[in-house]
Amino acid sequence: MKPCYVLSDAERDQLATVLRSVAKNPYEDHEVFSRAVGDLVARGEVPAFFVGVCARVREDRSTGASEAHVLRNCPLDPEIPVLDLDDPVADKHAKKKTFIGEAFLELFAQLVGTPLLSYATRFNGDFFTDVIAINRYSGMQTGFSDSELVYHNDRTAHRVRADFISLLGMRCPEGEFIYTGFVDGRDLLDHLGDEEQNQLRQAQFVTPFDVLSRDNNGDLTVSEVHPILENHHSFRYLDTCTTVAPGAREAAKDALLALKNALVRADKTRHRIQTGDLFVFANQDGLHSRDKMEINDPARARQRWLLKTYAFRDGAAAGRHDGEWLDGVRGRVGD
Template sequence: MKPFYIFSDNEKKILFDLLNKISVSPYDSYSEFKNKIQSMVRNGCIPWFYVDICKNILEERKNGICEVHVLRNCPIDGEIPELDLNDPVKDKYIKKRTFISESLLELTAILTETPLLSYCDRNDGCFFTDVVARNKYKGKLTGYSDSELVYHNDRTAHKVRADYVTLLGLRCPDGEVTYTGFVHYKDIFSLLSENIIKILKKDYFVTDFDIFSKETNQKNISSEKHPIILDDNSIRYMDTMTSVAEDSPEEAKDALIAFIHALTRADKVKHRIVEGDLLTFSNQYGLHSREKFEVNENESVSSRWLQKTYAFKDKTVADKFSDYWVNDTYGLVAD
């Protein structure tokens, strides 16, 4: 996929030097960390070119022009530590002592007016998730594995789901070729009849929780009954994990099969994230996947490290979930 913008080396250095001034760890005090970056924005410290980039992304989203964007040659930390894949979260707290990547992700969320979202029962409630291959999930259907991922929304089975997902490449070995795929809802719906879409908008379906969600919360088994297509044309679906609820009519099975066929045939875009790539896309107005095209070194996939954030569409949407906030922390939900 063609990048939306490629930073020059000079622009990259300007952003790096600015973000390098943030010495507060988001893992020790997220609120203080966030306030530091918000203060930079309020005081006009952010270089104009990045303000314009984020403004243009926001405009394309609002106008329905594009829901997936890539920024290339972004600043990342000068030292990317090797993590203990038995417990990468706690190991990161010890080893990662600069916060360029986290600052860039937070700044991007602020400038695109998409407040960050986190889950209290995942990764200690951290707003910056590490997409790495944890040893215990090797070969499992979860983002924290070395396996491929089917087309899905992140957190499909949960009541609070991100509107946007952003991925930043910290370590992307040359020995592996992994692509993130994205399919827009319009390209799926164009292959479905009006009657099928009508059925898919009914509460005939359920989605099983993934293995990681089940382990972090024993109550997580299966979602409530839900539609696959919501009234605003967003999608709630995870391939192989979304199925027809037991008491649903026969027409629901036919509609699910039609949806699966349309998903298979729909036009898709794919992007290989390299180090310094920032990929941001809609989590609900499309579906995404992870595909391994080539692995030349056995350990290369395990050493891949992307940093990820979840975000709400805007503050109005975020405020609707205020009853879920934990410890009065904006965006931290109990789900």
Template sequence: MKAIYTFSETDRASLSDSLTFLGANPYTDYEKFRDAIGNLIADERVPAGFVDACRRIKQQRDDKVTYAHVVSNCPLDVDRPVFDQANPVDDKYLQKQTFVGEGVLELLAQLTATPLLSYATRNNGDFFHDVYADNRYSGTQTQKTDWELYWHNDRTAHPVRADYLALLGMRCPTDDLVYTKYVDGRELLKFISPENQELLREKAFVTPYDELSRASNRKQQVSDLHTLLENEHSFRYYDTRTMPADPSSAAHYEALRQFRDALAKSREQYHRIQEGDLLVIANQDGLHSRQMVDIQHFETTRLRWLLKTYAFRDDAAADVHGDIWLDGVRGRVLD
């Protein structure tokens, strides 16, 4: 994918300095961190090119031009430690002392008016996640895996799901080829008959929770009944997991079969996230996956690290869930 904006070296260095000395830690006090980022915007200390890029991203979403964007050469923390893969989240708290990458992601959220979302049972309620291999989840279908991820949208089984995802390349393999694939929901609809679209819009499907969710909350085993297709072209689906709730429903299995065929037929977008790349995609208005194309140095690729955020479509979408904010922190849902 072609970048909508590339930071100049001057702007990259300037913003990096501003984000290095914020005086706020997003993992101990997110609201203070969020406000500090808001002050940078108010004081016009964010490069005009990035502000304009975020405006164009929002406009292209509103105009339904595209739901996938790349910003390149973003500021990153100078020190990007290697975390202990026996417990990388706790090790990050100990080792990571600057929050430049987190600042870039928070700037994106504020400048596109897409407030961040976090889950009380995921990474201690953090708003910033690591797509980073955890030994406990090797070979699984979670963001902590060390291998491929099938077509999905994040948190498929959960009642509250992000509208947008952002992925920032913090440490990426230079030799091995790891691609993020994205398919727009409108592409999928081209290959699904109106009759089967109606069946996919029925609350007739279920999705088991992923391994990390089950480990975080034992009550999370299988989703409630849900639609597979909703809104204009939003999909709620995890490949190999989402199934009709009624195993005897031939009609819903046929609709699912045609949907899976559509995944094979649709035009895809690919991006190899490299250090400093910020990939922003719709989580529900399309599907994404991770493809390991050519891996010669598996142990090095296991150290691949992306910073990630979930975001709501807008303030109104966030406010729908105001009654389940944990401890009154806006965006942190009790899940």
């Protein structure tokens, strides 16, 4: 996928200098960290070029011009630690002493107007999580494994799901060719008939919870009965896992098969995230995947590390969950 903007080295360094002034730890108190980043905006310290880039992304989303964007040569921390894959989250907290990557993701979210979302039972409730191969999940269907991933939404089985996902390439080995695929929900609709869409809009499907969610909360097994198609082109679907609910009508099974065929036929975008790339895309108004196109050194490929955020579409979408934030932290929900 072609980047919509490539920062010059001078722009990257200018933005990194501004972000370096945020002397707060996002893993200790996200609200304080978020306010510190917001203060940069309020004081007019954010370079004009980046304000303009974020305005373009916001405009593309509002007009429907694009649901996926890539920025290249983004600012990163001066030292990117190599993480222990037995427990990379704890190792990151122990080793990572600067937070330029986190401040960059927070700034992007604020300028685009997409409040961040976190889950209290995952990764200590952190708003900045890691897509990295955790040893105990090797070979499993989870973003925290070394596996390929079928087309899906993140947190498909969960009631509260992000509208957008941001992935920042912290360490992306050059000799390994791992791509993130994206299919726009509108392109899926083009391959589904009216009756198939009607069946997919009815609550007659279920999705099992992912292995990480089950590990963190033993009460989680399978979702409530849910529709697959919502709004105009939002899909709640995990390929090979979402299925018809017990007792569902035959037409629901036919519609599910039609969706599987549509997913094969629809136009797709693929992007190989490089170190310093920011890839942002719709989580519900599209589906995404991980494709390992060429792995030359499996051990090196397992060190691929993306810093990740979930986000609501806008303040109104976040506001629909007022009253259910956990620990009094806006944006943090339970399972």
